Amino acid sequence: MPKVTYELPDGTVHDVDVPCGQSVMDGSVRNNLPGIVAECGGSCSCATCHVFLEAGESFFDEPTDEERELLEFAEGVRPNSRLSCQLIISDGCAAVRVTVPGTNG
Ligand code: FES
Numbered sequence: 001m002p003k004v005t006y007e008l009p010d011g012t013v014h015d016v017d018v019p020c021g022q023s024v025m026d027g028s029v030r031n032n033l034p035g036i037v038a039e040c041g042g043s044c045s046c047a048t049c050h051v052f053l054e055a056g057e058s059f060f061d062e063p064t065d066e067e068r069e070l071l072e073f074a075e076g077v078r079p080n081s082r083l084s085c086q087l088i089i090s091d092g093c094a095a096v097r098v099t100v101p102g103t104n105g
Helices: 024-030 065-071
Strands: 003-007 013-017 050-055 081-083 096-099
Touching: 003 024, 013 024, 065 081
Parallel strands: 003 096
Antiparallel strands: 003 013, 050 081, 050 096
């Protein structure tokens, strides 16, 4: 099963198995990791699932216009900012790593 590495705001690092078809957000929420709030439950309308995608960007689709617009409202946006609910894990995913910013709520 693909693994996703989450670096949390407190500096701890967690490796989580995330089944194909689930999002990077799902992997965090289902394992009760703090930091990704995911207020809207993954429907791309809250931006509280903001992460920095440090590795594995080639496995994911480019952000949609909707995602880009929402990211404009997130704090501390960087070029590698993504909404983790839009990062869907697929078979080939390997070495995906995200940093969870401390400003998601
Ligand atoms: S969970 Fe709301 S935009 Fe991702």
